[in-house]
Each structure stands twice: as C-alpha cells, then as structure tokens.
Amino acid sequence: MPGGRFRVDLTKATYAEDDSPVVEGCGCAACSSHTRAYLHYLARNKDLTGTRLLTLHNLSYMERLVAGARGAIESGRFAGYSNAVLGGAVPWAA
Numbered sequence: 001m002p003g004g005r006f007r008v009d010l011t012k013a014t015y016a017e018d019d020s021p022v023v024e025g026c027g028c029a030a031c032s033s034h035t036r037a038y039l040h041y042l043a044r045n046k047d048l049t050g051t052r053l054l055t056l057h058n059l060s061y062m063e064r065l066v067a068g069a070r071g072a073i074e075s076g077r078f079a080g081y082s083n084a085v086l087g088g089a090v091p092w093a094a
C-alpha cells in the first residue's frame with residue numbers, strides 16, 4: 001500500500017471489526033495486545049488510553065525506522081532500505 005502505509009486513520013468505520021494489529025509484526029504495546037477494532041473504539045470515544053497506546057506505537061515505529069536507517073547507512077545500503085520502506089516494507093523487514 002505505497003503512499004498509504006504511513007497514515008492509518010483508526011476512526012474510520014472500516015476498522016470497527018478489524019481484528020489485526022495496527023502494523024503486523026510490530027512488537028509495541030498497542031500492536032502486541034490490542035486490535036485495530038479496539039483502538040478504533042477508543043479513538044471514536046476519545047479515550048485517552050487510545051491516545052496513549054497509539055503514541056507508544058508511533059514512537060516504537062519511528063525508533064525502529066531510524067535504527068534501520070542508521071544501520072543501512074553504516075552498511076552502505078541506505079538506497080535499498082529507503083526504496084523498500086517507501087515501497088511499503090516495514091522498517092524491521094527492509
């Protein structure tokens with residue numbers, strides 16, 4: 001899903017019954033213990049637990065993205081890493 005991977009609006013009705021994590025393979029507290037449907041429910045009800053969980057996910061994702069970029073730069077393969085991530089690969093698989 002190029003172009004759409006970086007933004008998932010969990011308030012949309014399409015996530016109301018989605019039993020998958022925010023990002024498959026992400027080990028953060030939100031993705032390892034909660035479904036998109038639950039986070040959709042929290043977001044729709046403006047529950048601060050949802051905000052907290054999604055913040056944990058975003059920080060975890062960004063940390064892994066930057067760590068992957070750092071490793072790719074050190075090993076001289078940043079162009080490939082960048083292309084993979086921009087093409088839709090998750091940072092820990094790029």
Ligand SMILES: [Zn+2]
Pocket residue numbers: 022023026027028029030031032056057058060
């Ligand atoms: Zn996550």
